Amino acid sequence: MARLDVVETFHGLFFPGHLHTQDSLQLALKFPFQDTDIIIVSYPKSGTTWMQEIVTLISSRGDPHVSRSVPNWARAPWLEHHYFAALLEASPTTPRVITTHLPHHLLGPTLQGSKAKVIYVSRNPKDVVVSFYHFHKIAKFLPEAGSFSEFLNRFLKGTLHYGCWFDHIEGWTRQKATMNNLLHISYEEMSMDIQGAIKRVSSYLQIPLMEDEVNNCVKHCSFSSMKDNKMANYTLVTEEIMDHKKGFFMRKGKIGDWKNMFTEELNQYFNSVLESKMVDSTLEFTWDE
Ligand code: A3P
Numbered sequence: 001m002a003r004l005d006v007v008e009t010f011h012g013l014f015f016p017g018h019l020h021t022q023d024s025l026q027l028a029l030k031f032p033f034q035d036t037d038i039i040i041v042s043y044p045k046s047g048t049t050w051m052q053e054i055v056t057l058i059s060s061r062g063d064p065h066v067s068r069s070v071p072n073w074a075r076a077p078w079l080e081h082h083y084f085a086a087l088l089e090a091s092p093t094t095p096r097v098i099t100t101h102l103p104h105h106l107l108g109p110t111l112q113g114s115k116a117k118v119i120y121v122s123r124n125p126k127d128v129v130v131s132f133y134h135f136h137k138i139a140k141f142l143p144e145a146g147s148f149s150e151f152l153n154r155f156l157k158g159t160l161h162y163g164c165w166f167d168h169i170e171g172w173t174r175q176k177a178t179m180n181n182l183l184h185i186s187y188e189e190m191s192m193d194i195q196g197a198i199k200r201v202s203s204y205l206q207i208p209l210m211e212d213e214v215n216n217c218v219k220h221c222s223f224s225s226m227k228d229n230k231m232a233n234y235t236l237v238t239e240e241i242m243d244h245k246k247g248f249f250m251r252k253g254k255i256g257d258w259k260n261m262f263t264e265e266l267n268q269y270f271n272s273v274l275e276s277k278m279v280d281s282t283l284e285f286t287w288d289e
Pocket residue numbers: 042043044045046047048049050127130131132134221222223224226249250251252253254257
């Protein structure tokens with residue numbers, strides 16, 4: 001395993017070199033999507049892995065065989081990773097399921113005119129930054145997390161892996177007005193009504209499910225079920241890449257954990273930046289259960 005110390009810079013964003021190369025990033029922007037493709041798009045730590053599980057389960061009508069036998073990165077490969085093409089070729093999922101964290105200003109032009117079905121998953125940004133902070137502690141391919149207040153500043157300035165959260169969510173959700181093939185769903189919606197969320201996704205994907213199939217999806221994509229599933233919980237990733245002694249990828253899975261990390265002062269600062277950056281936005285967030 002090499003290149004953990006190599007950083008690729010691409011369109012002003014930085015990428016860990018063991019996963020991305022200039023070639024893989026260039027290829028992602030030219031990828032010939034098919035109209036039948038399903039594309040899961042999110043900013044990191046917004047519920048991507050959860051949606052990968054949901055889409056896999058919906059595609060197999062609630063049968064957990066694929067989600068329990070194939071790692072999530074092989075059944076819903078990452079568009080921008082250097083092993084994408086090989087994994088996509090071998091992927092057992094039909095239709096093809098592709099995952100990406102790329103912002104809309106990079107991927108939008110490639111998708112223009114495509115009928116591929118985009119599912120954009122968002123999460124309230126306070127829980128995103130807390131989840132990302134803990135993830136930096138286990139992910140050896142990311143820079144040191146530092147103190148939480150320093151980390152929060154990097155998040156607000158948009159200097160973390162995959163750049164600015166504000167640009168990401170605004171860039172993708174703005175497309176909803178013009179794109180029929182974009183479903184925006186939030187982590188909080190999934191958390192508060194998973195049955196409803198699964199039905200919404202299955203109806204959008206035009207894979208109608210019977211009630212017992214929905215119930216099986218609900219059962220197998222629960223936090224406890226996924227935490228137990230080594231094909232979804234990232235424990236298959238080697239210690240060189242993730243330090244599993246420092247924490248779990250499937251960490252808490254809650255709405256409102258930000259309250260355990262934000263001081264009153266940080267909260268006020270965060271709120272003021274959020275307000276100024278999203279002055280034209282109609283998006284609303286759920287901050288607790
Ligand atoms: P926490 O760190 O807050 O626990 P991503 O897949 O985009 O990297 O997001 C990871 C976050 O989603 C983690 O959040 C993880 O625990 C949470 N998550 C994954 N599967 C989940 C599930 N089935 N239910 C609730 N949260 C889930």
